[in-house]
Amino acid sequence: MNETNNEPGLPARLAAQRLVASVLGKARALDEAFADEVTKGALRDAAAADKGFARAIAGTTLRHLGEIDLIFSRLIEKPLPKRAGPTQTILRTAIAEILFLGVAPHAAVDLAVEAAASDTDARHFKSLVNAALRRLTREADTLRNGIDAERASLPDWLWKSWVKSYGEEAARATIRSQWREAPLDITVKVEADRALWAERLGAKLMPTGSLRLEAGGRIEALPGFEEGAWWVQDLAAAIPARLLGDVKGRDVLDLCAAPGGKTLELASMGANVTALDRSPQRLDRLRRNLARTGLDAGIVVEDAARWQPGRTWDFILLDAPCTATGTARRHPDVLYLKTHADRDRLSALQTRILDHAARLLSVGGTLVYCTCSLERQEGPDQIERFLYRHANFARRPIEAAEVGGLAELVTPEGDLRTLPCHLAEEGGMDGFYAARLIRRT
The missing domain is CATH 3.40.50.150 (Vaccinia Virus protein VP39)
Structure with a gap:
């Protein structure tokens, strides 16, 4: 995704930062936090693109959090003080944008600095945010060198559990599969109509009978939703x-x-x-x-x-x-x-x-x-x-x-x-x- 003048800007990023903070700081489910942002938060009146971009940043940050935090530790040698407020979250989400979402680095850096400047605590660390992210754009390969991204993606207890249960190769393949945005799967109400709805939706009929589409867009706007011909599953x-x-x-x-x-x-x-x-x-x-x-x-x-x-x-x-x-x-x-x-x-x-x-x-x-x-x-x-x-x-x-x-x-x-x-x-x-x-x- 490349940042353009028509793409979501600061509001989407601030929302993404709140979503990540809610998950990691308040132990709230991402779906629950996102629903609050959309129904009664800053995203209530936002465009669909803003909502989708905020969710994408938050989800990507969490998918790659282990690697992001290792990079963060190389960029910020000393722990941030408590008075830094959301500075760490601002950096985490910006790293996700630059390394995993393909956002133009200058846009990600500039808007991360704007996000820091908009917060009463983080504003005192906006120069640090700027310097750290500009270093990332110059030295990304060096900063990622030696990091086992797959291993870093799981807490210790889950890594041990999955390797013991399925072997390291399958555990790593499972982790890699979780880095990608999942497609949209649906179950058709009338089995005999599966091929019909596959054609109407431009979906693929999977071996088990589910239909599969690329994720994206409003589910409610798809043909067949209002008339109840299928459901997401x-x-x-x-x-x-x-x-x-x-x-x-x-x-x-x-x-x-x-x-x-x-x-x-x-x-x-x-x-x-x-x-x-x-x-x-x-x-x-x-x-x-x-x-x-x-x-x-x-x-x-x-x-x-x-x-x-x-x-x-x-x-x-x-x-x-x-x-x-x-x-x-x-x-x-x-x-x-x-x-x-x-x-x-x-x-x-x-x-x-x-x-x-x-x-x-x-x-x-x-x-x-x-x-x-x-x-x-x-x-x-x-x-x-x-x-x-x-x-x-x-x-x-x-x-x-x-x-x-x-x-x-x-x-x-x-x-x-x-x-x-x-x-x-x-x-x-x-x-x-x-x-x-x-x-x-």
């Missing part, structure tokens, strides 16, 4: 619901259902869906999407680990709460908001919900457990422990034909394991795990 996230098989006319329980992409899938497959989640706010989004698509599902606001409905189901889908480390390509903030303590806490919660779900499944029924995490504790380890506790359950292995013939997505045990680097040349996919279980007695 990552390719990997669209697989687990289909692993239940033919559910037409059958009762299906969707546990931890919000925000509801899998509920929409099941309803579009003709199932009688009961969608349960403990968050009324998140379920509101599902209600809106059901109304837009003309699909129907029963909605229950309850705790999935405690709900006592007084009946069982033949089909249950459990998309369990997790660290969501498999979604970093779309949500780079997750790498800095989640810790190994969160993984352990959520793993314990998954165990409680999974054990309760087992009691809600009829004899002979099918339960699909899934998470958008890359952590073994939230995936295969969880299932191994479950099968040890529940001798009346067994795996029903997933076959390559069920995932578009992509055999690399199926583990030797017969589970689904997608990595962000799968289909890398076509834009990758989120990291997902799923296991299909049957209750024998």
